[in-house]
Amino acid sequence: MGENNEEQMLNQRIGGLESFYIKELTQLGNQAVKRGLIGGHGYHEGKYEILCIGQIFLLSPEEALSYLKNLLKQHQT
Numbered sequence: 720m721g722e723n724n725e726e727q728m729l730n731q732r733i734g735g736l737e738s739f740y741i742k743e744l745t746q747l748g749n750q751a752v753k754r755g756l757i758g759g760h761g762y763h764e765g766k767y768e769i770l771c772i773g774q775i776f777l778l779s780p781e782e783a784l785s786y787l788k789n790l791l792k793q794h795q796t
Contacts, residue, residue, distance in 0.1 A: 740784060743784060744783055748760030751791060754794060757769055757770060758772065767779070769787070
């Protein structure tokens with residue numbers, strides 16, 4: 720396999736992973752907003768921003784995913 724093909728395959732995997740994080744973070748963030756757990760969320764300057772009362776968290780997508788999952792789990796109804 721040529722170097723170009725390996726690079727293309729890697730870029731496709733990375734793109735798929737980014738797409739997964741975007742979809743998952745959007746769904747979890749929207750759930751947290753609906754439950755009143757956070758005020759807002761979204762990407763900001765390469766990080767994932769989570770807005771809470773009096774606080775702003777700038778996290779990596781992986782950290783944000785973990786944070787939102789734990790937050791929703793702690794406040795299950």
